[in-house]
Amino acid sequence: MNAQKHSNAGTNWSLGAGLGAAVAASACCTIPLALVSLGVGGAWIGSLTALAPYRWIFVTLAVAALAYAGYNEWQLSRQPDCDCETAFSSTTRRSLLGIGALVVLAIVVSPWLLGVSPSGATQQAQAAATSAQQQGATTPTSFQQVVLTVDGMTCAACPKTVKTALEGVDGVYSAEATFEPPEAVVRFDPDKVSVDELTAVTKNAGYPSQPKSSS
Template sequence: MQESSNADTNWSLGTAIGAALGASACCTIPLALVSFGVGGAWIGSLTALAPYRWLFVGLALSALGYAGYNEWKMSRRTDCNCDTVVSSTTRRTLLGTGSLAVVLLIVSPWVFGGVSPAPSHQIPTTGAGSTAASESSTPASFRQVVLEVEGMTCKTCPVTVRRALSDVQGVYSAKATFEPPQAVVRFDPETTSVETLTQATKNAGFPSRPKSNS
């Protein structure tokens, strides 16, 4: 009976973590992959899970609740001398760690969606002195392009798009928004191109095309 309860806790906790990964697959996982330099159009397939996010969240919380309930039942049993696969201390540590991982994965889209990462090549534009410095440091061939971005499903997606664009050499600033789904990019055409920018968003899982240039 003790081994059966251990197994119940293990599979329910594993289910909770797996469902939490599914809940964050459309948002947090693409951002993590892009941050680590992993790209490819296949990442865009993860956004197909967006409509099922709340189903994954419900499954994760239900499985986590069952794991906690099962542990509570086991804690109320009279101690026995039977052999167990893992000790109660180890089991509860795993449950606590797994629970924390599930909660972090579930809330991560809201956390990252509210964070605006610092631009890697932003040109300062505050104050008259800064404006003059900006003009002197901006290439004569400076251009701006507005990209229409496809596949964004939540407020974390613009963060991923912005990260992918900021990593392109020659980009001075990039701003992506969820509504409207677009990215405004300032870049040096002598270093990069619009085609390179659209390829960067595509590799992050979000195809794009130029809307207008200025």
């Protein structure tokens, strides 16, 4: 009975550890995008994107925790049923384990799901250049365009965060960001927003930038 309680607690603990590690693994990409989409920004977000080099460690921990939870549950299934009190029945516990595993895996792979493939990134860059040219003919002549070189983008999902942050600025007509090259093309009204304010916005989203060129 004590062994079953211990194993049950081990399953719960390892599943919780897997969820925590998965959240930490997504902190460099998915979480900043979610925060920026909700209008939350600040220089502190830069500390999240700084976790990118350690993402593989958190992914490894998440997978290891899930593997241990699965092994623990398998061990429990081999033991005879007992009349001991547990928080969940075996069916409920396994259902929660399955759902938890799917959530962990979804969080871990979210940067790839949100991003684009290398070939898609090239097409995205070409589309951004074409879009900028087309918009140049339709936007007011008083509008300006600036190309920002963006630092800190480590995966194909990062440009979405940069794009979302810039599009939320009053005075920005359009914004396109690409992973390769790591740039953002912004058309904006200089009477409402300055280039310095645009670079401050990307910095507050966790991706410092500087103007490459403007027109």
